[in-house]
Amino acid sequence: MRTIHFLAPLCFFMLPVAVVAQDDLPPGAQGLDLPYFWAYDPPSTLVVPQHEVTHAKYPFVDVHNHQWNMNDQDLDQLVHEMDKLNMAVLVNLSGRGGRRIEQPDGSIRFGIGPPDHLSAVLENVHAHAAKRFAVFTNLDFEGIGQEGWTEHAVTQLRADVAAGANGLKIYKSLGMDVRDAAGKRVAVNDPRLDAVWTVCGELGIPVLIHTADPAPFWLPKDANNERFYELIQRPERYRDPASNPPFERLIAEQHAVFRGHPQTVFINAHFGWMANDLGRLGRLLDALPNVYVEFGAIIAELGRQPRFAHDWFVRYQDRILFGKDTWRPSEYPTYFRLLETADEYFPYFRRRHAFWRIYGLDLPDEVLRKVYYKNALRILPGLDPSLFPSD
Numbered sequence: 001m002r003t004i005h006f007l008a009p010l011c012f013f014m015l016p017v018a019v020v021a022q023d024d025l026p027p028g029a030q031g032l033d034l035p036y037f038w039a040y041d042p043p044s045t046l047v048v049p050q051h052e053v054t055h056a057k058y059p060f061v062d063v064h065n066h067q068w069n070m071n072d073q074d075l076d077q078l079v080h081e082m083d084k085l086n087m088a089v090l091v092n093l094s095g096r097g098g099r100r101i102e103q104p105d106g107s108i109r110f111g112i113g114p115p116d117h118l119s120a121v122l123e124n125v126h127a128h129a130a131k132r133f134a135v136f137t138n139l140d141f142e143g144i145g146q147e148g149w150t151e152h153a154v155t156q157l158r159a160d161v162a163a164g165a166n167g168l169k170i171y172k173s174l175g176m177d178v179r180d181a182a183g184k185r186v187a188v189n190d191p192r193l194d195a196v197w198t199v200c201g202e203l204g205i206p207v208l209i210h211t212a213d214p215a216p217f218w219l220p221k222d223a224n225n226e227r228f229y230e231l232i233q234r235p236e237r238y239r240d241p242a243s244n245p246p247f248e249r250l251i252a253e254q255h256a257v258f259r260g261h262p263q264t265v266f267i268n269a270h271f272g273w274m275a276n277d278l279g280r281l282g283r284l285l286d287a288l289p290n291v292y293v294e295f296g297a298i299i300a301e302l303g304r305q306p307r308f309a310h311d312w313f314v315r316y317q318d319r320i321l322f323g324k325d326t327w328r329p330s331e332y333p334t335y336f337r338l339l340e341t342a343d344e345y346f347p348y349f350r351r352r353h354a355f356w357r358i359y360g361l362d363l364p365d366e367v368l369r370k371v372y373y374k375n376a377l378r379i380l381p382g383l384d385p386s387l388f389p390s391d
């Protein structure tokens with residue numbers, strides 16, 4: 001087995017990684033107290049023009065955001081934070097509708113209404129900042145496979161949308177963790193969900209769907225894995241191939257859903273985990289005009305291929321949406337800088353996603369406008385165009 005000298009300190013974590021024998025060290029490292037490999041991140045000595053961007057050039061829609069307590073959250077405070085970034089609309093994907101409510105007589109009510117989470121969220125939004133938020137509902141997979149599950153899910157979805165939900169968000173649990181009533185894994189393209197996708201098309205709402213995880217999570221935890229650092233920091237993210245469906249199967253299932261429901265608009269979250277192979281993602285978009293993408297949590301991939309990604313954004317400018325996922329206002333400026341500037345070799349904020357620095361894409365204004373708001377205005381119902389430039 002090849003040994004890796006800078007992993008020696010990891011034995012502290014009892015990880016199954018290669019540990020070096022002293023005589024495998026390169027000559028210059030003999031006897032040195034070597035740093036943890038993640039500690040080696042020296043300040044750059046490169047001096048080049050820097051353009052910090054704290055405020056997006058155009059008002060934007062963040063289509064991938066989670067606010068977990070929007071039912072009683074102080075939305076004025078949230079709007080204040082959004083204004084500082086020039087975020088016009090925040091899409092909260094965690095509306096948590098789709099909850100069946102058991103009545104005192106034992107019957108199940110599928111319509112919306114207190115005390116469910118979604119109606120409390122919508123009430124808060126409408127009372128405080130109706131134009132500034134869109135809320136997606138979710139599906140409750142509990143009991144899938146039981147008689148009538150699909151009909152009930154569709155009824156609930158219609159009720160959620162009638163109450164004001166602007167879309168449906170599907171979490172990555174579908175395909176990986178969701179089990180049916182018989183205990184079997186529910187595939188992303190399970191036919192019991194077909195009616196749900198169809199109804200979304202009829203209702204004119206998009207489905208934002210996150211499937212699988214970055215492919216390296218399925219690979220051995222070793223020095224050949226680009227997400228090794230993440231698998232050390234977050235060991236639960238490792239997808240043991242012995243007990244998980246393969247990455248490629250999950251992706252194929254997701255694409256089968258897109259293909260099978262051409263009248264439904266899908267937003268493939270996190271660039272469908274193909275930001276490291278934009279050629280492949282482009283072929284998917286070429287084949288399936290109902291599919292859009294958002295770049296939450298994958299901009300470090302774009303920032304290491306700035307020329308190819310620039311041209312890709314120009315080519316697919318009508319299909320890309322702004323998404324971030326984690327609500328941490330201090331991280332948005334890195335997104336703006338990536339999209340708007342030609343800055344070189346600047347830091348990305350989450351080392352477990354990338355041990356490299358990134359480069360700006362320097363996108364033309366017309367592409368920026370589409371990515372920031374025009375595409376969202378086209379596919380998300382209920383947004384107020386007056387929040388955005390009219391030309």
Ligand SMILES: [Zn+2]
Nearest residue numbers: 064066210325
């Ligand atoms: Zn998310």
